Amino acid sequence: MREDSPPEFVENAKLTLYAFQLCHDITLAEGQRVPDSDRLWQTFAALGQTLAIPALSTWQQWLNPPATEIDSPFQELLSTEIGQCLRFPFPPAPNPENPIPYRNGELYAVQLHDTYAADLTFRYPGRVPLHQLSHLNPQGKLLPDHIQASLGQTLVFFAKPITNEGNLPPKNWRNFADRCLKNLLAEAAPHWQNLAYLGEGTLLGSPIFAYENLAENPANSCHLLIWLDCHPHTSQLETTGTYYHPLINLLCCRSKIQFSYHQARTCYREAKALYRELEQQAQELKNLPQDCSERLTILKASLVKTHPQAFTYTRYLRDIQDQHTTLITNFKNYRMLLKTLQNNEADSQLFCLKIFSDLRHQLLEQINTDLNYLNPGKILFGQYIETVRGIVEIEQAEINYQEQVKQQDLQDQIQAVGVGIAAGAIIASTSGLITQPWQMPSRDRPFLPPHPFILAVFFSILCSWGAWRITHKLIRGDRPPLISP
Numbered sequence: 001m002r003e004d005s006p007p008e009f010v011e012n013a014k015l016t017l018y019a020f021q022l023c024h025d026i027t028l029a030e031g032q033r034v035p036d037s038d039r040l041w042q043t044f045a046a047l048g049q050t051l052a053i054p055a056l057s058t059w060q061q062w063l064n065p066p067a068t069e070i071d072s073p074f075q076e077l078l079s080t081e082i083g084q085c086l087r088f089p090f091p092p093a094p095n096p097e098n099p100i101p102y103r104n105g106e107l108y109a110v111q112l113h114d115t116y117a118a119d120l121t122f123r124y125p126g127r128v129p130l131h132q133l134s135h136l137n138p139q140g141k142l143l144p145d146h147i148q149a150s151l152g153q154t155l156v157f158f159a160k161p162i163t164n165e166g167n168l169p170p171k172n173w174r175n176f177a178d179r180c181l182k183n184l185l186a187e188a189a190p191h192w193q194n195l196a197y198l199g200e201g202t203l204l205g206s207p208i209f210a211y212e213n214l215a216e217n218p219a220n221s222c223h224l225l226i227w228l229d230c231h232p233h234t235s236q237l238e239t240t241g242t243y244y245h246p247l248i249n250l251l252c253c254r255s256k257i258q259f260s261y262h263q264a265r266t267c268y269r270e271a272k273a274l275y276r277e278l279e280q281q282a283q284e285l286k287n288l289p290q291d292c293s294e295r296l297t298i299l300k301a302s303l304v305k306t307h308p309q310a311f312t313y314t315r316y317l318r319d320i321q322d323q324h325t326t327l328i329t330n331f332k333n334y335r336m337l338l339k340t341l342q343n344n345e346a347d348s349q350l351f352c353l354k355i356f357s358d359l360r361h362q363l364l365e366q367i368n369t370d371l372n373y374l375n376p377g378k379i380l381f382g383q384y385i386e387t388v389r390g391i392v393e394i395e396q397a398e399i400n401y402q403e404q405v406k407q408q409d410l411q412d413q414i415q416a417v418g419v420g421i422a423a424g425a426i427i428a429s430t431s432g433l434i435t436q437p438w439q440m441p442s443r444d445r446p447f448l449p450p451h452p453f454i455l456a457v458f459f460s461i462l463c464s465w466g467a468w469r470i471t472h473k474l475i476r477g478d479r480p481p482l483i484s485p
Contacts, residue, residue: 008130012235013159014123015136015184018248019149020255023065024114026322040118040149044107047141055088059107062086066111074245077109077116084108090122100135101128112252115151119248127162133183140188144222152218152255157184158238160229168230170207174200177209177226184224192222199352204238204345205231210352218259225352233346243345250337253330254356260330261363264323268370271316274309275377281306282384285391299392303385310381317374324367331360 021040023033041060048056062079078084090103101124108119122136136157140146147153161168161176168176178197185193195211202208208227215221229235237243281302288295335357342348 009127009162010124010130010133010159010180011127011162012123012125012229013128013133013136013157014121015133015142016119016121016156016158017142017147017153018156018251019118019120019147019153020112020151020252021116021118022114022150022259023111023116034150036150037116040116040147041109043147043149044118044120047146050141051138052091053088053105055086056105056107059086063109065116072111073113073249075111077111078107101126101132103135110248112249115252115256117248117252118149130179130183131186133157133180134186137184138187140185140192143185143188143192144219145189148219149255150218151252151259152221153223154251154254155184155222155224156227157181157225158227158229160235168228170230173207173228173230174209177207177228180226181211181224195222195224199355201351201353202347202349203227203341204234204243205347206234208350208352210355216258216265217262218255221258223254231347237346243341243348246337246340246344250334250341250353253334253337256330257327257334257356257363260323260326261367264320264327264367264370267316267319267323268367268374271313271320271374271377274313274316275374275380278306278309278377278381278384282380285388296392296396299388303388303392306381306385306388310385313374313381314378317371317378320367320371320374324364324371327360327364327367331357331364 019040021037023037025034028034041063045057045060048054048059062082063077064079065077066075076084078086086107088105088107090100090105093100103122103124105120105122107121110117110119120142122142124132124136137143137155142155144153157180159180177200181195182193185195192213195213198210198212200207200209206227206229208225211222211224211226213220213222229238284302288298338350338353338357342350
């Protein structure tokens with residue numbers, strides 16, 4: 001094998017999953033956990049069942065999360081009975097014709113302020129060919145679609161390249177990292193096998209390469225670091241673990257930044273949809289029906305619909321502002337931790353991780369742009385509600401006025417008719433005249449007066465009508481006029 005030919009083996013290879021799950025939220029009561037905060041732990045138990053690892057499937061018996069919310073930057077969660085780290089072997093390969101080298105693993109769990117952080121490592125303790133790396137990520141089970149950590153995750157692969165010619169020359173480092181990546185994802189779904197190369201750097205003197213699929217949603221984001229043990233002191237420094245705390249905190253900050261940005265963009269899209277709907281409702285005001293009652297019904301329904309929409313819209317704006325603040329805080333922490341890693345660990349230049357830090361301006365500027373676009377919508381919601389409420393009040397007053405006029409006319413008619421009937425009844429009391437004798441007109445007396453009863457009925461009707469007429473005018477004249485709205 002030539003010196004620049006790709007090596008075929010790695011030694012002491014391990015793949016570590018750093019997964020982050022939100023456990024406390026500012027919107028919840030003090031000490032109350034996020035409803036799905038235990039999902040990550042349940043995922044690991046299910047993974048243990050899938051991979052036939054009894055110790056992993058029952059690992060939650062060793063989990064001791066704090067009963068109340070803590071403000072500690074680093075709180076170990078596993079029992080001291082197992083040294084606060086669960087160690088387990090993999091079962092033998094089920095197919096003797098296709099043997100898999102011996103593997104083992106560890107699970108370590110901590111709480112970082114408001115976040116659960118899990119460190120699940122699968123490793124080969126000896127030398128293995130590159131194609132066996134796929135069994136460190138069996139069936140792609142360590143990828144985001146299976147782990148489903150709420151804040152996201154990062155995979156870190158660490159191994160020593162083995163060549164027949166000694167040390168791997170620097171010009172072959174990137175090629176070897178690409179081949180490790182390909183084998184680690186060999187059993188994963190196709191959409192995970194095209195990660196973009198982000199950059200490289202050095203950690204503890206050895207090269208480290210970063211890959212990602214550039215997804216906005218942490219649930220779909222695959223961030224993978226390939227760290228090659230190419231320096232004589234790297235393995236010893238890695239074993240001491242002084243880099244561990246700043247690294248896991250750095251990756252946690254990275255996941256929080258991605259999560260906050262995704263939340264802010266999701267709120268923007270939801271608020272934008274409400275904004276468009278409000279614009280449509282405003283346009284519909286120009287096409288209201290002519291009928292007053294129908295128009296009033298439509299406007300009242302619009303108010304009932306728009307009030308909760310306005311509240312939701314304002315809440316989206318608040319959430320975007322909150323995520324903006326969270327981004328600023330976590331970018332500050334990220335840069336501080338990155339500086340700590342580079343200053344405190346020998347020969348560490350993490351350019352591949354600094355690239356993410358350089359996104360600060362771009363992400364914050366995008367959120368500011370979103371807020372500038374949405375803020376006028378808050379004013380528009382208020383103006384729309386006030387406008388519709390004013391129209392409703394005018395329409396309702398007009399309808400009330402018309403109803404009041406009708407009611408007063410009805411009352412006037414009832415009172416006048418009552419007086420007329422009473423007056424007519426007085427005259428109609430002469431009904432006894434119907435029995436008085438009366439002669440029909442003749443040639444000698446052609447112009448006889450009508451029968452007394454007929455005269456009584458005629459004058460009764462006349463008096464009733466006159467009483468109604470006079471009373472109606474008197475009632476209307478004495479009442480102050482209604483004021484039209």
